[in-house]
Every structure is written in structure tokens, then in C-alpha cells.
Amino acid sequence: MTQQQLAERVGIKFQQIQKYETGMNRVSASRLWDISEALQVPIDFFFEGLEGGGAEASETTLPSDILADKEALELVRSYYAIPENQRRRLFELARVLSDAA
Numbered sequence: 001m002t003q004q005q006l007a008e009r010v011g012i013k014f015q016q017i018q019k020y021e022t023g024m025n026r027v028s029a030s031r032l033w034d035i036s037e038a039l040q041v042p043i044d045f046f047f048e049g050l051e052g053g054g055a056e057a058s059e060t061t062l063p064s065d066i067l068a069d070k071e072a073l074e075l076v077r078s079y080y081a082i083p084e085n086q087r088r089r090l091f092e093l094a095r096v097l098s099d100a101a
Contacts, residue, residue: 009038
């Protein structure tokens with residue numbers, strides 16, 4: 001499937017698909033769901049081969065509905081209120097800190 005065909009099935013422009021592929025833009029959970037539907041693959045297809053990834057790891061470390069937690073929801077809202085370049089730096093910091101734990 002071409003980028004253009006995928007973009008049409010998902011309902012976005014093919015340039016956005018290119019940005020997802022190169023890592024210029026992050027892929028939201030809902031968009032990843034749309035892409036998995038368009039490609040007719042399960043969502044965990046995108047996490048195959050990742051150490052510590054996939055459904056098993058997330059079920060053991062996160063509540064089933066994390067956004068039902070008020071503190072988690074407030075954290076997510078605050079995170080997206082930060083300008084994008086600072087948000088990326090904060091994300092990298094959080095990744096480093098979580099690896100050290």
C-alpha cells in the first residue's frame with residue numbers, strides 16, 4: 001500500500017503519513033488505531049519485537065483505564081499545554097529517568 005492510499009483510508013494527507021514514518025510527528029493512539037484498521041493488522045503489530053513492549057508489559061505496569069485517574073488525566077493535559085520543543089525535551093527526560101529506575 002502506498003502512503004497516498006494509506007492516507008486516503010485514514011482520512012489525512014499523505015504528507016502526514018510521511019511525517020509519521022520519519023518521526024517528525026508523533027502518532028496519537030487514536031491515529032495508530034485508524035492506521036491499524038486501514039492496514040487490517042492488530043494494534044500490537046506495531047510493537048512486535050520491542051523489548052518490554054506489547055500488551056503484556058502495559059497490562060502489568062498500567063491500570064486498565066489510566067485516563068480515568070484524575071491525576072493522570074491532569075498530567076496528560078498539562079503535558080500537551082507545553083510547547084512542542086519543550087515537550088520533546090521533557091519526554092526525553094522522563095524516558096531517561098524511567099530507564100534509571
